[in-house]
Amino acid sequence: MNIIKVMDDLLSNKIAAGEVVERPASIVKELVENSIDADSTIIEIALEEAGLMKIRVTDNGKGMSSVDAVQSFERHATSKIMNEHDLFRIRTLGFRGEALASIASVTKINLWTSDGETTGTEVHIEGGHLISHKSAALRKGTDITVSQLFYNTPARLKYMKTIQTELGHTIGLVNRLALSHPEIAFKLTHYSQTILQTSGSGDQLRVFSDIYGIGLAKKMISFEGSNADYKVSGYVSLPEQTRASRNYITLMVNGRWVKSYAIDRAILDAFHTYLPIGRLPIAIVNIVGDPILTDVNVHPSKQQIRMSKEGELLSLIQEAIGQAIRQNVIVPSAVKKE
Ligand code: ADP
């Protein structure tokens, strides 16, 4: 007897949502990454109940045509890659074409979008079902509201932590997105209260100052270096400004916030014996290299990355930061015995 069947899209979207849509912050990440990929220069994120009730992301990017506005919610639908060749040269933050389909399967969505060429479009989707699709007079850009997260997956909803914890995750994420794109003006609000606002001036240290305060920003030292494949640059704190957690280390590869224990280690090694035991520096590390050297297709959340010539990259980071520290740390001269 033949008993195997291919799942319908709605079911497979819900399964994929388990990986992509872990908590409100993961939805904010996917929506804002889409706004960044659409070449927006202004992105606003408005939350209610830490995003569990409502997440609204407004951008002034490319927008979508009426057909694309509906197509964007289809599984594996993307404008970012077309073939295998593209998969190994990814320059955009998204490429899997599954975020909107997954998010739509576990929430209610209202999308307003316009590509500035044709009439704008308004789309309403609930639990993956298209409820309405009509034209609307809109300015170029996209405005998407995701509400009632996990309303049809109660087990996932129960798993959510407190409002403060969920909000903390989202703030940490938006801080990183703003740091990785200082040329974009970001605004994050919770019930209309502004949590973060950046100017979009392109100055990364200014974004750092918007997040951590001008006092700390003034104490950061810059570093840079390059080898045949990679360019690295950024800011690190001096050894007297350390923290007890890795959360203050932000790594960016070609404008994507990533996590890497190996790179964290290289930063720590650069500080050598200057760091007190159990303390970590504050660091912003930008890595730029040909996309062919990096593989982001490791996990649906796209936060892990595999890098070619990693050994050389780690030495480069360690050397560049090490040099900056040696130039800035005043080593007390040994007390001379007469
Ligand atoms: P991916 O980002 O991997 O392509 P998504 O499901 O996140 O997949 O989005 C599907 C498509 O919808 C994108 O490829 C893009 O063409 C379009 N899209 C989504 N959000 C926006 C936006 N804010 N502005 C313009 N186009 C968008």
Ligand code: MG
């Ligand atoms: Mg996307």
